[in-house]
Amino acid sequence: MKKIECIIKPFKLDDVKNVITDLGIAGMTVSEVRGFGRQKGHSELYRGAEYQIDFIPKVKIELVVSDDQVAELVSNIQKAACTGRIGDGKIFVLAVEESVRIRTGETADDSL
Amino acid sequence: MKKLKLIALAAVLLALPTLALAEEQAVSELTYILNTFSFLISGVLVMWMAAGFAMLEAGLVRSKNVATICLKNISLFGIAGILFYFVGYNLMYMNVDGGFMGSFAVWGADDAAALAGDYSAGYSSGSDWFFQMVFCGAACSVVSGCVAERIKLWSFLLFCVALTGLIYPIQGSWVWGGGWLAEMGFSDYAGSTLVHSVGGWAALTGAIILGARKGKYGRDGRVNPIPGSNIPMATLGSFILWMGWFGFNGGSALALGVASSAIEQGNVYINTNLAACGGMIASMIAVQLMYKKTDVTMALNGALAGLVSITASPAAPSPGAAILIGAVGGVLVVFAIPFFDKLKIDDVVGALSVHLVCGIWGTLAVPFCAEGTSFVTQLIGVVTIGAFVVITSSIVWLALKFTIGVRCDEEDEFRGLDIAEIGMEAYPDFQHVNTK
DSSP states (O other): OEEEEEEEOGGGHHHHHHHHHHTTOOOOEEEEEEEOSSSOOEEEEETTEEEEEOOEEEEEEEEEEOGGGHHHHHHHHHHHHOOSSTTOEEEEEEEOOOOBOTTTOOBGGGGO | OHHHHHHHHHHHHHHSSOOOOSSSOOOOHHHHHHHHHHHHHHHHHHHHHHHHHHHHHHHHSOGGGHHHHHHHHHHHHHHHHHHIIIIIHHHHHTTOTTSSOOOOOOOOOOOHHHHTTOOTTOSOHHHHHHHHHHHHHHHHHHHHHHTTTTBOHHHHHHHHHHIIIIIHHHHHHTTTTSOHHHHHTOOOSSOIIIIIIHHHHHHHHHHHHHOOOTTSBOTTSOBOOOOOSOHHHHHHHHHHHHHHHHHHHHGGGOOOSSHHHHHHHHHHHHHHHHHHHHHHHHHHHHHHHHHSSOOHHHHHHHHHHHHHHHTTOSSSSOHHHHHHHHHHHHHHHHHHHHHHHHTTOOOSSSHIIIIIIHHHHHHHHHHHHOTTOOHHHHHHHHHHHHHHHHHHHHHHHHHHHTTTOSBOOHHHHHHOHIIIIISOOSSOOSOOOOBO
């Protein structure tokens, strides 16, 4: 099992969600985050004083899938979330040791 | 008939400030003071509606656009006030004489007669200016909600200059200024057509020329909801508008200084309130029946729909009739909102459904209860003012589109107008503030 974590631009959420569900994957978790990579922030002016906005709003999607789904999923997410401009985000793939469905107690691939 | 006589009398007084009242005794100082007071305090209530619009719109847009909409609402009110002083009032009221417009002149007070003890003008000229000015601001506020989340700030404000300086006063002169529609017998007590549908038509042309927000309409006719960010503010805004409407309709009795006017204002307050109640309950029930669950934003729109519907004639109907007139407005709104979505006209707050559709309904409903009016005349007024505003507002929108542009970039629309247009956020939490 692998965990896929992607940081994407907020307006791309719907497109990415669709490619995930199109592959038959049943669930995911989404959170609103702020961050920056090489995009950096920008400076703004508030009541005459300048300040730096470092953290840009992004959306983080997390999902755990079985190993055979990873390659296609990562490729589809990358295509869907890409705008070609800086700040598009990143996708990380992590190894998962164990997974349990709380309602039934199923483990491993049965719980995904 | 006494009410109609008073309205006609007041209308004449508006067009010609100094007129000796041959049939009634000379206007007493007390009458003059109370009439003036009525304009002033009602005007304050209508000004307060600007806060209502601001809160309602702020609650129904997304967080990333809230600061911009707050700015739009308060600044358009400033524009209305200034334009109405330099251009609008006299363009609407001076020397209209059954014609199509007034005169281009800066407004100036003219109370010499009253100061010398002759109160036949009925009220101070300044109080009338103040009262009429806030209506101009209200018409402008209607546009702001509909075109929200994708319009460029300064383009919108320039449009407001044209609306408050020219479009609103000219069509207003046709009725309240004593122009050709008034002579024909068209009746609009407080502005279902003159204020609400005018704002609605201008918003309609704006929404069409601007286009819908990105992602609002899908390929296969799908309508994607874009929920607002703050229901409590939207609710607060609706309550504030409701309260301000007592001044909007009540003050339009144009008098308080004799018992019959005071009674009339009381009736207007009652009908205004009941129409809002009727509109809201009707909306809630209609939505419950149609969609199996009710909707707070529709209920808010329903209350406002009732208020707009009664605005054309809040004095004449019985309380029961007022409830019905408001209720019809409330039901119309429930059908109008998805209707505009079907036409792919993106109206963020339901302004078209509340102000345009119910403004027209309210105007056409006048002959049900008010004597001396007719459907044909009302329809002529609706159509001619509608055509005038559609044509002139389209010209202004298109002129703006092909010069400085009206719509923000796609990237700016995604980032949010707060960051893109004014460089600040409405809810700037989670900021590491680092002053240079």
